[in-house]
Amino acid sequence: xxxxxxxxxxxxxxxxxxxxxxxxxxxxxxxxxxxxxxxxxxxxxxxxxxxxxxxxxxxxxxxxxxxxxxxxxxxxxxxxxxxxxxxxxxxxxxxxxxxxxxxxxxxxxxxxxxxxxxxxxxxxxxxxxxxxxxxxxxxxxxxxxxxxxxxxxxxxxxxxxxxxxxxxxxxxxxxxxxxxxxxxxxxxxxxxxxxxxxxxxxxxxxxxxxxxxxxxxxxxxxxxxxxxxxxxxxxxxxxxxxxxxxxxxxxxxxxxxxxxxxxxxxxxxxxxxxxxxxxxxxxxxxxxxxxxxxxxxxxxxxxxxxxxxxxxxxxxxxxxxxxxxxxxxxxxxxxxxxx
Numbered sequence: 001x002x003x004x005x006x007x008x009x010x011x012x013x014x015x016x017x018x019x020x021x022x023x024x025x026x027x028x029x030x031x032x033x034x035x036x037x038x039x040x041x042x043x044x045x046x047x048x049x050x051x052x053x054x055x056x057x058x059x060x061x062x063x064x065x066x067x068x069x070x071x072x073x074x075x076x077x078x079x080x081x082x083x084x085x086x087x088x089x090x091x092x093x094x095x096x097x098x099x100x101x102x103x104x105x106x107x108x109x110x111x112x113x114x115x116x117x118x119x120x121x122x123x124x125x126x127x128x129x130x131x132x133x134x135x136x137x138x139x140x141x142x143x144x145x146x147x148x149x150x151x152x153x154x155x156x157x158x159x160x161x162x163x164x165x166x167x168x169x170x171x172x173x174x175x176x177x178x179x180x181x182x183x184x185x186x187x188x189x190x191x192x193x194x195x196x197x198x199x200x201x202x203x204x205x206x207x208x209x210x211x212x213x214x215x216x217x218x219x220x221x222x223x224x225x226x227x228x229x230x231x232x233x234x235x236x237x238x239x240x241x242x243x244x245x246x247x248x249x250x251x252x253x254x255x256x257x258x259x260x261x262x263x264x265x266x267x268x269x270x271x272x273x274x275x276x277x278x279x280x281x282x283x284x285x286x287x288x289x290x291x292x293x294x295x296x297x298x299x300x301x302x303x304x305x306x307x308x309x310x311x312x313x314x315x316x317x318x319x320x321x322x323x324x325x326x327x328x329x330x331x332x333x334x335x336x337x338x339x
Contacts, residue, residue: 004218005030011078012037013065013111014085016044018174019126022206023082023213024048028056038074039085040064065107072114080217081123083111086142088128090267093138104141105148112152115161124217125149127167127225129202129272132279136267150223153294164220166213168228169202169272169321172335179336182239186246191260192239199270200321202230203238205338212288219308225292227275227283232324233332241332271322275314285314 005027012027014020015037027035035058039045045060052058063070065085075081086104087093093100108125115123127146130139149163172179185192209228216226236259243257264270275283275290284291291308327335 001214001218002030004214005032005080007031007033008079009034009077010036010080010082011075012082012084013039013071014083014126015039016041016048017084018171018177018206019209019213020082020084021048021051022210023084024058025052026207026210026214028052028058033057034059036061036074036078038063038065038071065110066102068110068113071110072117075114075118075120078118079121081111081115081120082213083108083123083125086126086145088138090130090136090138091265093141094136094267097137100137100141104138105144108145109148112149112163115163116152116156116159119159120161122217122220123149123161123163124213124220125163125165126213127165129167129169129274131167132273133276135269138267146225150225150294153223162220162222164216164223165225166216166228167225167274168204168209168212169230169274170204171206171209172203172338173206178235178238179242182242183246186243186257187250189255190243190257192243192257193260193262194235194239195262195264195268196270197234197236197261199235199264200232200324200326201235201238201272202274202321203233203327203332203335204228204230205335207338215288219291223294225279227279227290227292227319229287229289229319230274231327231331231335232321233327237326237329238332241329241336244329245333245336271320273318273320275319277316277318280314280316280319283314284308284311286311290314290319 010032012020012023015024016039038061061074087100128142131143134140134143146165182192212228239259247253279292282293
């Protein structure tokens with residue numbers, strides 16, 4: 001990874017978010033020449049700046065990916081872009097669909113245009129499992145963001161910029177995720193609210209997500225979607241583990257905290273998908289991820305893509321949380337300790 005990032009100028013859009021800030025912190029280990037954090041919230045920039053070494057080569061830039069002129073200035077002389085800026089909350093996107101389009105779709109097109117203008121080498125987009133066979137506005141906008149970025153091949157001419165996307169599920173402890181909500185509810189005495197006791201979700205820690213994003217950065221050639229394999233947890237099991245942990249910390253093991261079922265929200269589904277059956281037909285597979293290749297046959301591609309950590313042709317199947325083994329409560333607790 002040091003070879004990949006050492007001496008490079010790197011821009012992180014949404015760089016003060018949960019994933020963006022973790023990318024920034026991890027990048028500093030590999031001695032980049034400069035990291036530019038591009039985001040809208042000056043308070044979050046202030047907070048992140050105080051978490052970093054004052055001498056760290058990090059510049060904080062206020063801006064929105066909707067603002068193409070400002071984004072173009074931020075991308076001047078940049079080598080690598082991590083595009084993590086997005087509207088990511090399902091409910092907010094359902095109620096504000098045109099705002100989701102402006103950020104997740106038009107904002108992504110601005111990233112593409114500015115990357116071409118500035119001769120960026122690599123652009124790595126951060127996507128979501130909700131983009132696989134989407135059922136809500138957020139998933140639809142992220143799927144289209146994937147599509148428009150990977151379609152750049154057909155009009156980029158001799159421009160050197162290469163694009164890929166990394167797709168994964170829920171990141172435990174990220175802003176707006178369910179775990180901080182469960183913790184807050186449990187600390188206040190409950191009830192801890194879940195939407196459906198049968199619901200399953202893909203989960204991993206922030207550090208695991210960033211590690212696999214960096215591996216995709218190293219492996220990418222052009223136009224791939226890297227789909228990170230993730231453990232699966234039942235949402236009720238997750239809530240119970242959080243409740244038990246809070247009770248243990250407060251020495252109140254005998255106290256009863258109610259788990260209350262409140263029903264699915266608009267746009268939610270009981271089980272998530274990371275990979276559709278159709279995508280698996282042109283995918284390669286490693287122990288850690290699927291690689292959805294460009295729309296050439298896998299048979300033709302596989303010989304040239306063996307550098308994807310000894311990849312093999314993926315089995316044609318849907319990769320859904322309902323079909324995977326569930327994490328035990330002990331395994332969930334172990335992951336929670338990492339956040």
